[in-house]
Amino acid sequence: MHIEPSFHKRYHKALRDTAMLKAVKNGTGRLRGQRATAIEGVGADRWMEFRNRAEAIRLHVIQHLDQYLEQLVDNVIKNGGHVCLAKTGEEAVQYIAELAKKKNAKTILKSKSMVSEEIHLNPALEQQGCNVIESDLGEWIIQLAGETPSHIIAPAMHKNRFQVADLFNAVSEEKVSTEIADLCGFARKYLREKFLGIDIGITGCNFALADSGAITLCTNEGNARIISTLAPTLVTIMGMERILPGLEELTVMLSLLARSATGQKLTVYNTLSTGVRNPEELDGPQEFHLVIVDNGRSKQLGTKYEKILNCIRCGSCLNACPVYRNIGGHAYGWVYPGPIGAVLSPLYQGMDKYGELAYATTLCGACTFACPVKIPLHDMLYALRNDKVELEKTGGLVEDMTYKGWSAAFASMSRYRFSIGMARRFQFPLVKAEKIAYGPPPISDWLKHRDMPALPKKFFHEIWREMKNDGKE
C-alpha cells in the first residue's frame, strides 16, 4: 500500500472516505461499549485495583528488563529453541528470511503479529518466493486488499462486509454472499486448506514468560494455535518488552487485556507453548525460533517515555480517542495508530518523520484513562511537543514568535489589556451580528467549521470596576 508521506494529506484523504469512517465509528463504538460493560461487571473500584496491579507488574518488568530477558533466553534455549536478539527490524527480517531459505520454505502461515508489520516481514519473504498467508480473518482481509492494519486488535475494522465480500470473491471460485456467516465460513474453508501445506509458521506473542520460556498467545479464532501445532518450524516474533515474570502475573494481565480490548472476560483461546515438541508428543514444532526485536525500544529505557514500554497492545486507547474515531488508523502512517501510535511512532521512527502526530490529538486524556496499564499517554504527548520546541529549538517560526509575543504580553496586566483592547478595536471589519464568520489566518482555520463570538463592548475587568463596590448586589 502506498503511504502518503504527509500527515496532512493522509488525514484529509481519510476524512473523505465516508465508508471507512462509518466502519471505524461502528467498530470502535462496539468495542468501547463492550469494554464499558465489562468494567461495570467488575466494578469501578476493583477495575482500578486491577489497573494498579497491572501497572505495577509492567513497571517492575521494564525496570528489570535485562534480567528477565536473560532468563527468558536461557529458558527458551533450555527448552530446545533458538533465540535471535535483533537490534533492528532488518536484523530480524534477515534472520527469518535466511531460515526460510534454509528450510526451502514455500508456504508460510502467519498469525497475529504487529511486530512483523513493523519490520516489513511479509514483503521480504515474498520477494524470495515464499507464499505468505495471514491466517487470522482481519489480517487476511487486509492482506487481500494490499493494505496495512488500521487497528491494533481489529486490523480490518475500516472495512464493511460489502468490501470484504468483494475481496473474497476475487479469490473464490463460487460467489460468496455479503452475509457475515457466509463470509466467515468461506474464510475458514479457504484458510484451513492452506494449513495443511505449512512449511513455516510465524506467530506474534502477547506475553513471554521468563521463568518457563513459554510463549502466550491470546486469540479469538484459534488459528495461532493451529499454526503452533502444525508447523514443523515455528517462529515467534516479539517486541523485547513483551515479557512477564511468570504465570501469576500472566493471570492478572490476561483478564485485563481481554476486558480492555473486547470486553471479554478472557479471550477464547489462551495458548501457552514452550516451543519444540517432546519426543513422546505427537504434534508441535520440531524447531522453534524466538525472535526478540528491539527496533527502537531500548532507546526509551531510562527516559521520561519509559512507561510506553508497558503497553500491552489492547487497543482501548484507540477506541477512546476522538481523533482516531474520526480519521481511522491508516492516517497515522505507521503500524501503530491512535494515541499509542502518536507516541510510539515519533519515539521509534524519529521526530522528523512522525513528530506531527504529537499534534494530532486534542489532549483530552481519554486515552490515558482507557489504558489498562495506566500509561500517561496524554502527558507524553505534551512532553513530545515540549521536546520538539526545546530540542529542535523551534516549533516553527510563526509559532515561536506567537508564543514569545504571547508570554511578553500576558506576563503583564497592562500589556495584556492593551493587546486585547487593540484586538477589540480592530475586529470591526470582521464582526457581523456579534459574530465573526470570516477572518485571516490562523483564525480562518477555526472559522472554517464554526463561528466565533466577537469581543464584547466591555471586558470583564471593566465590568468588575462597576461591580466591585456593589458589595451586595
Add this chain to the structure above:
Amino acid sequence: MKASLFVTCIADMMYADVGKSVVQVLRRNGVDLDFPEGQTCCGQPAFSSGYYKETAIVAKKMIEVFEKSEKVVIPSGSCAAMIHHGYPILFANDPIWKKRAEEFVAKCYEFSQFIVDILGITDVGATFPKKVTYHSSCHMTRILGVEEQPKTLLKNVKGIDFIELPYSFDCCGFGGTFSMKMADISGAIVEEKVENIIGTGAEVLVGSDLTCLMNIGGRLSRRGVPVQVMHLAQVLDQGGGKNAY
C-alpha cells in the same frame, strides 16, 4: 468566606457576562470576592503547544498575583486543571517556584467544585424552567477530577428539565491550537458532539469550560441550530435565588 476570582483570559475578553454571573452567584452565597489586579491567563495555550519556558513566565506572574489570596475560584475546568496538573510539571526542577506553585495549586478551585466542596452548597436557589443538557469537559473531569459537582448543582435548579447528553465525556474537539492546526479533524469531532446535542432535544447546552462552549456554540451557530449555549454560572444566576440578599 473570602475568595479571589481568577476569571481567566477567555472569560475576561470574550465572555464578560459569565464573569458577572460568577460574581453574582458567589456573592449571593456569601462569598466576599476580590479580583486581584495583574491576572491574565493560566498559560494553557503555550503549555499545550510545548512552550514550557514561555508558559513559566506567565505562570510565575499568576502565582505572584494570587499570593495573598485565601482561596481562588476559576470558572473554567481546563484552566483549573492547567494549574493543578501543569504547574507542578513546569516547576518540577525549580525548588523555590515548585513550592510556591504547590501553595497556589492547593487553593485553586473550579467554580462548581468551590460551591459544592468548599461552601457545602448543592442548591443555589436558581430557577430555570428549560430543557437542559450538559457537556462534561475533558480536563475538568479527567485531569481535575471534578465530575459530579456541576451536575448536582444543575439538577437542583428549580424547574429544570435535565437530560443526560449521550457520550457526554467525549471531547468536543477543541484542544486549543488543535482546532486550528488540525481544523478539519476538529470540525469532524465537534460535529459528532453537535449531533449528540441535537439528539437530546435540549434547548440549552450547559458547560463549565468556556473554550469548549465557544467551540460547540460556534458550530451550532454555523449550522444555525437554535440551541442556546450557557456557562453553568449563567444558569445558576437565573431567577434570583433563595440565597439572594
